Amino acid sequence: MGTVAFQTDPSRYRHWRLDVQGAIATLGMQVAEDGGLEPGYALKLNSYDLGVDIELADAIQRLRFSHPEVRALVITSLRDRVFSAGANIFMLAQSSHAFKVNFCKFTNETRLYLEEMSRESGIATLAALNGTASGGGYELALACDEILLVDDGSAAVSLPEVALLGVLPGTGGLTRVVDKRRVRRDHADFFSTTAEGVRGARAAEWGLVDEAVPRSRFQARVAERAAALAAKSDRPAGGAGVELPPLRRRASDAGIEYGHVALAIDRARRVATLTVRAPREPQPSDAAELLRGGAEAWAITAWRELDDALLHLRANEAEVGVVLLRTEGDPAAVLAVDRMLAEHRADWLVRETLLLQRRVLKRLDLTARSFFALVTPGSAFAGSLLELALAADRSYMLDDDAGANAVVLSPLNRGLLPMGSGLSRLQARLAHDERVAAALAREASFNAAEALAAGLVTFAPDEIDWDEEVRLAVEERAAMNPDALTGMEASLRSVGPETLETKIFGRLSAWQNWIFTRPNATGPKGALSVYGKAGQRPEFDWRRT
Amino acid sequence: MGTVAFQTDPSRYRHWRLDVQGAIATLGMQVAEDGGLEPGYALKLNSYDLGVDIELADAIQRLRFSHPEVRALVITSLRDRVFSAGANIFMLAQSSHAFKVNFCKFTNETRLYLEEMSRESGIATLAALNGTASGGGYELALACDEILLVDDGSAAVSLPEVALLGVLPGTGGLTRVVDKRRVRRDHADFFSTTAEGVRGARAAEWGLVDEAVPRSRFQARVAERAAALAAKSDRPAGGAGVELPPLRRRASDAGIEYGHVALAIDRARRVATLTVRAPREPQPSDAAELLRGGAEAWAITAWRELDDALLHLRANEAEVGVVLLRTEGDPAAVLAVDRMLAEHRADWLVRETLLLQRRVLKRLDLTARSFFALVTPGSAFAGSLLELALAADRSYMLDDDAGANAVVLSPLNRGLLPMGSGLSRLQARLAHDERVAAALAREASFNAAEALAAGLVTFAPDEIDWDEEVRLAVEERAAMNPDALTGMEASLRSVGPETLETKIFGRLSAWQNWIFTRPNATGPKGALSVYGKAGQRPEFDWRRT
Numbered sequence A, B: 001m002g003t004v005a006f007q008t009d010p011s012r013y014r015h016w017r018l019d020v021q022g023a024i025a026t027l028g029m030q031v032a033e034d035g036g037l038e039p040g041y042a043l044k045l046n047s048y049d050l051g052v053d054i055e056l057a058d059a060i061q062r063l064r065f066s067h068p069e070v071r072a073l074v075i076t077s078l079r080d081r082v083f084s085a086g087a088n089i090f091m092l093a094q095s096s097h098a099f100k101v102n103f104c105k106f107t108n109e110t111r112l113y114l115e116e117m118s119r120e121s122g123i124a125t126l127a128a129l130n131g132t133a134s135g136g137g138y139e140l141a142l143a144c145d146e147i148l149l150v151d152d153g154s155a156a157v158s159l160p161e162v163a164l165l166g167v168l169p170g171t172g173g174l175t176r177v178v179d180k181r182r183v184r185r186d187h188a189d190f191f192s193t194t195a196e197g198v199r200g201a202r203a204a205e206w207g208l209v210d211e212a213v214p215r216s217r218f219q220a221r222v223a224e225r226a227a228a229l230a231a232k233s234d235r236p237a238g239g240a241g242v243e244l245p246p247l248r249r250r251a252s253d254a255g256i257e258y259g260h261v262a263l264a265i266d267r268a269r270r271v272a273t274l275t276v277r278a279p280r281e282p283q284p285s286d287a288a289e290l291l292r293g294g295a296e297a298w299a300i301t302a303w304r305e306l307d308d309a310l311l312h313l314r315a316n317e318a319e320v321g322v323v324l325l326r327t328e329g330d331p332a333a334v335l336a337v338d339r340m341l342a343e344h345r346a347d348w349l350v351r352e353t354l355l356l357q358r359r360v361l362k363r364l365d366l367t368a369r370s371f372f373a374l375v376t377p378g379s380a381f382a383g384s385l386l387e388l389a390l391a392a393d394r395s396y397m398l399d400d401d402a403g404a405n406a407v408v409l410s411p412l413n414r415g416l417l418p419m420g421s422g423l424s425r426l427q428a429r430l431a432h433d434e435r436v437a438a439a440l441a442r443e444a445s446f447n448a449a450e451a452l453a454a455g456l457v458t459f460a461p462d463e464i465d466w467d468e469e470v471r472l473a474v475e476e477r478a479a480m481n482p483d484a485l486t487g488m489e490a491s492l493r494s495v496g497p498e499t500l501e502t503k504i505f506g507r508l509s510a511w512q513n514w515i516f517t518r519p520n521a522t523g524p525k526g527a528l529s530v531y532g533k534a535g536q537r538p539e540f541d542w543r544r545t
Helices: A050-066 A089-094 A097-121 A136-142 A161-165 A173-180 A185-191 A200-205 A215-230 A287-296 A298-316 A331-343 A348-365 A383-391 A425-430 A433-440 A448-454 A466-478 A482-493 A500-517 B050-066 B089-094 B097-121 B136-142 B161-165 B173-180 B185-191 B200-205 B215-230 B287-296 B298-316 B331-343 B348-365 B383-391 B425-430 B433-440 B448-454 B466-478 B482-493 B500-517
Strands: A016-021 A024-029 A072-077 A082-084 A124-129 A132-134 A146-151 A156-158 A211-214 A249-252 A255-258 A261-266 A271-277 A322-328 A370-375 A394-397 B016-021 B024-029 B072-077 B082-084 B124-129 B132-134 B146-151 B156-158 B211-214 B249-252 B255-258 B261-266 B271-277 B322-328 B370-375 B394-397
Touching: A016 A050, A024 A050, A024 A215, A050 A097, A050 A348, A072 A082, A072 A215, A082 A136, A097 A124, A097 A136, A097 A298, A097 A348, A097 A500, A124 A132, A124 A136, A124 A215, A132 A136, A136 A156, A136 A173, A146 A200, A146 A215, A161 B482, A173 A185, A173 A500, A173 B482, A185 B394, A185 B425, A185 B482, A200 A211, A211 A215, A255 A298, A261 A298, A271 A298, A287 A298, A287 A348, A298 A331, A298 A348, A322 A383, A322 A466, A331 A348, A331 A383, A348 A383, A370 A383, A370 A466, A383 A425, A394 A448, A394 A466, A394 B185, A425 A433, A425 B185, A433 A448, A482 A500, A482 B161, A482 B173, A482 B185, A482 B500, A500 B482, A500 B500, B016 B050, B024 B050, B024 B215, B050 B097, B050 B348, B072 B082, B072 B215, B082 B136, B097 B124, B097 B136, B097 B298, B097 B348, B097 B500, B124 B132, B124 B136, B124 B215, B132 B136, B136 B156, B136 B173, B146 B200, B146 B215, B173 B185, B173 B500, B200 B211, B211 B215, B255 B298, B261 B298, B271 B298, B287 B298, B287 B348, B298 B331, B298 B348, B322 B383, B322 B466, B331 B348, B331 B383, B348 B383, B370 B383, B370 B466, B383 B425, B394 B448, B394 B466, B425 B433, B433 B448, B482 B500
Parallel strands: A024 A072, A072 A124, A082 A132, A124 A146, A132 A156, A146 A211, A271 A322, A322 A370, A370 A394, B024 B072, B072 B124, B082 B132, B124 B146, B132 B156, B146 B211, B271 B322, B322 B370, B370 B394
Antiparallel strands: A016 A024, A249 A255, A255 A261, A261 A271, B016 B024, B249 B255, B255 B261, B261 B271
């Protein structure tokens, strides 16, 4: 398994074509059969692997930043009579457990970004199923606001995973069918156990799609619905967007250096240090300056770098168990950026910038590593960067003799960067409204004793104890069963209300993890293992669990 | 592994002593070391196995029905200086995956019954931790309304599973710590990775217990708090309760015959038929008659029988994949019982009867088998028994030429038997309020075409198609990967809002299932496998997933 790279741009796409016509963008899927990330499988029938989804995620991100004029996105297939066959089965069958889980996680995140884009950014989405959408192909459609299915007697939507592969739909399909589209759960039961899926009128009647449209009228109806969706948008009528340039990124065996972010790996201890630096150059003071300066702004670039570092950790540094979160620089510079973003958040680009930061922080919440924040003199745990400490599983703040070590809140801690549950990280951390209110009431910074009393940090060792206490805590953590830590951290981080989003990750992903490890799916005679092998049928241990 | 029996009574308890003093009951835990369900482990330090929990569940049920005067329950240990060491590790290490999962499920259900009892029945609960409560021992305390911990410099509360055993606390501990007790999630992170736990003042300060009380004042404080909790109850001041007699139960290789329920097993097809019969004798017409007649009433006995049949299926018939739900008898007799219960639901015993039915139906929702309801002429899918069809993953109703086959709603379908999500089964099934309202607006029965149109059944084959369609559906279902079906059914059945209860089952249980299958926990060198073996330490695959 080679190193997975998450950075791409449209000039390098092999699987998608992004076409923008005024307010309507169309993402056309045409997966290159020989374009898989790894050898060993052909991406037939618009089936996909992680590489296809990396391009999709990139296209969505660029659409948001670079095309302010776009108000609706149509996702369709550039192949005849097939929309997408979903995740490539042979890729899944040859992948390790950890890879499958990470692949499903990234794909889930990307699907949720489509929904966030519609809800928060004013770019509605329409799945134009010009042919059969199976498994993950249909799950991609489920992530759109509307689904039109061509009604030609053959095109179907289906979730064939349970019946054919012995696994679950991996990217939220079950949850979206019943909770988002409100398909009756008995219909969903039939649908999800029927390999051939459901076509035409029945698919529409059951709510699996919004409309089944004869082929002769399909394109016209897609255009009509896209225009109707676009009409509801609050995006600006015209004007330029912001290009997202390639990240400055120097990778070595010791880690990755970005412009504002550094990832250092200590493989012997299985510990990484992820450092985010505060802005060192003057930053835009309003929305117009942000637009003029483009994506070089710290508020965009630093967070894109952090996102890339997290994805790299997940995909390419599997054995790192503990990630130490650090910050450096001038807290006042972070606060200035935060205040500008909060003040101008009605602007479309500022909104996109805040949503980017929100997504990156959610990516951290969903990264299956132990995060400890270390707050030391010279750090910049202020506002948006303090969210890193609040996202951490726990935090240590040096109670220095000088009393100079400090953390500070900004308007962005007041719910502008919410978690998947809808709670702010301060709410999730402090668990009591009055404690949240007390912390937010203070404009000044908190020294270590004050931060400890306010609940902003977990522990505040003094200079005598610091080294030993932190070293021991990290060593102990790195020595525990990594699976149990994953389950524990996922449970504790998901405190509070459940949403479609948390349900998909908490409930569905956990079930999928279990099923992926079971011999009935992935053993030598498991359904996933023998799929497509001539003359072989799965053999099951019938005991229900 | 022998057959597990779920029926017991206080004369047979080996591990608990139930002591009732006026309004205050005390359940004292004194687990018999040699009283394990299976050979191979000693139940030291009040550690428990499924047998201990079966007695606990029985004691709670009897307290509710037989002791209307009780208004608060104290759970404590009859051993010196130890409350409970939690689930027995050696029992877990020698159990099959399916057994561990079923054990955790039953124990979770019992913990939730404690919470339901406090919320719905007016019997508040107090955990009097007169010594250390570890793992499942502390999780039992977490299921109580209040926790008092003796403060003697040694007694602690702890969740040592992650650190010592490489698994998660199995009965809701993580969720209850952060979501119920609102312990800060960073404190919970520290606590849940610290094998020795937290003592005294810090446990109280962090909210892990309500009070840490010096030993000299412990008993007095327990009595004081129990009296304060009891004072809030709405239970009747005096009067008799209802004894729960042994169930009439004839087990054979072919299944189990009860008074009102029959379970028939077809092992070759891996299909069971679970039939519930409508009342055949006159039933109590008001609350006073229900009290006089006691637990022989159909509304109590039939549901106790159904509960036992479900538990038997789970524990003792692992290979049965599909359960056909049938009913027999006079629908009017069910409706009459339902109407009486709805009318008199303010009465304590009627309330208990409805709560019993609610719990049994939730047990069905949480049973990892595929349920298909078969509605045929002569059946009694009315009101409370129609809930069985609504709980089923899908249902088939014979569209008979005579039009005599019918289903009918009762007041109990209007939210009096809610699911764990808080939704009625009609709401969960129909997914749209206006469809629920339309179904509830009709007092008359629904023939097959009407039931199909209203969404009360999934399919309505006619007499020509019935046999073939049902046979094929059952055969296909029984042939699918049972693990994938478990995950799929759990996902679809959990449509709607998430609650503490659904979070515990959906999120925590699913993670636990995964971890239980991983070599890091249960492989030859896994943490659970080598625990307590001299000189052996776990060996982990460090890749985070």
